[in-house]
Amino acid sequence: MGTYDKESDSQLYWNEEGGSKWVENIDLVETMMVPMSDELLNAIAAKSGEQVLDVGCGGGVTSMKLAQQVGEEGKVIGVDVSEPILSVARDRAAGIANIEFEHSDATSAKLGKERFDIITSRFGVMFFDDPVIAFSNMHGSLKPEGRLVFMCWRGIEENPWLGATAKAAFDIVGAPAEKPDPKAPGPFSLGDSVHLQNILQTSGFHSVNLTATDKTMPMGSLDNALGFLMKMGPVAEAIKEASVEQKELVTSAVSEVLSSFNSNKGLMVPGATWIVTASK
């Protein structure tokens, strides 16, 4: 596997602003994902000795769980385009013999032919500039009997911790003049089931199955959640050019939305995902 040969917007984003913000907020985002991860790991059902590719592996949490499950006869390769995020994964997995991390773009990485029993991802496959090229590349590296099992977000409107908070921000600063393309690279680019199925079928996969998986996710205290949303994601984008006064108004509007998810366990926000399975 080699490194990428051309820098796309996504590569730049995840190596610069996006990567440093992800690392800064990694405890919060990874804690949020725990209930979703459990569902994904059940769906993967990794067995001893299997060879696994974890695409957009981030800080390596899923890769490490899978490395335990496949045991010393198996192996997990995590690929990620972001050097700052991968360095977290490398530190965490130091000393684990059956895991390897590669700094590569999954679109162009030399993944090897028919090498993996499992190709998986937890929220790492929605950022490709050309998803068909990326999924075709993965398809080539899957063994004939192998399985693709990944998790991605459904639509932003079904994920109010991002959708409703972004709307609250836009109500103050004004929505972008041009409506963003929902299929452009970003967290919700694979939310539309027909679009997602088309991408996978065009990339060569068969028996594509999408299971809607809904979980309540812990977002911690209001202050922590607010701190995260004001720095990363659609609210942060909306306030990039905002005045100090507008930012204050957005802070209180987003707090109000988040407060509606308060519980005796802190903020518990609904999350809506697809667990996608497909075969070669």
Ligand SMILES: C[S@@+](CC[C@H](N)C(=O)[O-])C[C@H]1O[C@@H](n2cnc3c(N)ncnc32)[C@H](O)[C@@H]1O
């Ligand atoms: C939302 S994070 C998820 C990280 C990790 N899977 C997790 O669940 O904690 C998305 C990850 O995908 C990576 N990524 C984005 N585009 C990629 C690409 N083209 N190839 C490989 N990784 C990519 C990012 O660098 C980032 O680490």
